[in-house]
Amino acid sequence: MTDFDESGRAAPAATGGIAARAMAARGTRTPDYLAGLNPEQRAAVEATEGPVLVLAGAGTGKTRVLTTRIAHILNLGLAFPSQILAVTFTNKAAREMKNRVGLLVGGAVEGMPWLGTFHSIGVKILRRHAELVGLKSNFTILDTDDQIRLIKQLIQAENLDDKRWPARTFANMMDGWKNKGLTPKDIPEGDARAFANGKGRELYAAYQARLMALNACDFGDLLMHPIALFRAHPDVLAEYHRRFKYILVDEYQDTNVAQYLWLRLLAQRPKQRDDASGKIGQSQALMSAKGSDAGVSYATVNLCCVGDDDQSIYGWRGAEVDNILRFDKDFPGATVIRLERNYRSTAHILGAASHLIAHNEDRLGKTLFTDAANPEDPKVEVNAGWDSEEEARAIGEAIEDLQRRENHNLNDMAILVRASFQMREFEDRFVTMGLNYRVIGGPRFYERMEVRDALAYFRCVCQPADDLAFDRIVNTPKRGLGDATIRLVHDYARARAVPLIAAAGEMAETEELKPKPRATLRRVVSDFRRWSELLATVKHTELAEQILEESGYTEMWQNDRSAEAPGRLENLKELVRSMEQYESLPSFLEHVALVMDTEQNAEMDAVSIMTLHSAKGLEFETVFLPGWEEGLFPHQRSLDEGGRSGLEEERRLAYVGLTRGKRRVKIWFVSNRRIHGLWQSTIPSRFLDELPEAHVEVMEANTSYGGYGGYGASRWDGASAFKEAAYTTPGWRRAQAANAGFTNTGKSGRGGDGWSGGRSREINYGEGGTARAGRGHNQPPRQGFGLYSSASKGGPREIEGELVAKSVIPDASRFAEGDRVFHLKFGNGTVANIEGNKLTVDFDKAGQKRVLEGFVEPV
């Protein structure tokens, strides 16, 4: 492309090192790394010049193409590693890409400073030019929590009712604006009016002003500021134009408008140097811009976007499928390459998924295929159940069965749910069964209260102007500094335009406060001062411990007798431990907001339970898809709020779910589900009707569970026998009937007939049943989140590696009857009985439970 030569002058060949090696490799025969690619993949790798869109269906080797492409560019010596911009959405994806490129090109990845998430690259750019947007380069990055607290303050400062106008709502609105790349002056009048009696715009502006004063950014700003920077400073933009010779984008279907604008500024360059880049200003103009506007013609640098419109499932958080649908209009002359050859799933799974997704209208259209069709492959199963308890039980049994018959690893199985409340039922059931599971998702490590508190302490020490952090912990642990005192400090600080901590320091010397709070405040301030001084001399991990210790924060949790406290202390330890790899407290803090997530515990063999959203990008031998019922999936809210496009996004979610399975997919729906504590009858999801019968087997309801050995091989073999009967099986009919009227003929599966006859929609199971297990307890054991699970790390690991129900080794237990134990979910208790690795424990608060040994700790 033309302007490429104009700006890119540093020829890689000029220097030694990697590039030299790459140069040397040039001209040899087909490099190894290309050999294993299919023709389409290879085309995508080799089309290095100009705009390229790779439509990569599920399981078609998307990441491979991306990484090989980078390797190819380096290998041909087309660019230095530092001249390639490669963006992903998540840190995980960035990490994986880095690893995989590393495998291909060796140490050269280390020289790829511009491989990262949109946000981390945004930070990098911003730190270099912070002063141009009014920040200092050591700005703080606020997360959602900080953001909300800040907004709340602003709302209150405006004398608005913060209940009528919740900060969270406004944070979401603002998020939406920032996702669209809108500054306060850009937001539509209607939006501005929608909040706080028309004060939306003012609030947004006030919020931004406040962030500037705090020298802080929120996540949205990490995109917004660079966009503003590029627009206002064409020279800076030109510098990046010169730098980036190749741009690669992963998961393009998930980009929002701001990310699109950002990319476009970087990718699209004026053909003539006429400072027109400054004019690429107004987002609206840009949105509709073709290859040229306002008399300036643009050329696109070598931009390669990879994505799959059928897997766009983040519309609700601002992703614009339209970006990918419009690619060839945005970037004229784009090469579009489709990857449709699937290497993951069976023909049945692909058939089912393709047929389903074909019901969507807004799509570019691709059809996955595989060469590896095998008559032995099981069809996609549809199972009916009575209620969600039965669903959990039956899936649990199916899992055990696969394990027993096929030596199936638990690690290769996953249960993918639509909404996280569905997880609990499975957790309860699996705890009872003694089946290892791991929950993926949920609150992240750095979002945990104790971690955030600790970080707030560190922030105060490193950045004494960090008012939000100070605010957070000034009275944590409780020191007797209540609202009244804090408000005085705030007023004082505002009046003199000094940070809170400075204000507190000064006030501690005046008569404005009562003696008690004054003394406390003085103590707090001097603590921070002291810690700040130690920053230079004491090793940061030690200082961190010292801070947590001396502030009384650790003690606070030690004195807390709730079941979560030990886990929290463990998390604090882990936090300090994770600081090791950073040089100092400030450098740790710099990384923490963006990059910190903890690796899950992969050693244990366990079934994964997660939402469909978090399953994107993963694959499993066997996938269970429970809860295919109208209202839940598709979710009622998507339907209500999103209309047809909402439904289409739900359908894509179903598509994502199906395509996670490599060999087996087992779908479930039930007739009764408890929602918000009430039993409601439900009808099967419309998506079930959208599956092609040829690839689906509807299971006989009564045989897929029942507790006596389950279904035999004949069920699989005799699949054709059921073909005609599809959708007319008892389970199906029963479910339909349950919807229409009320049939009590269904086997309840739990021996109870706890609901009476005909009209009530509520079915209340009074007593009995197994679901008691988890009731009344808030935090299920979230195995796999590093830190929570570490609470059970003390015990022998191997125990968790097998299905405990089968491994009855009476003497193997670390416990004896009468031992006191602690369980993350149930708290403290006494061992009443031991059966292999399963313990029966009388919990002090939760009553008697059967639990896995691996889940409890000796006290």
Add this chain to the structure above:
DNA sequence: GCCAACCCAATTTTT
């Protein structure tokens, strides 16, 4: 200033 009794709402989630 702190704690316990109410009230309300209730997908999906990354950075």
Add this chain to the structure above:
DNA sequence: TTGGGTTGGC
């Protein structure tokens, strides 16, 4: 049913 957040009493 659950959890978070607010209110009102001590």
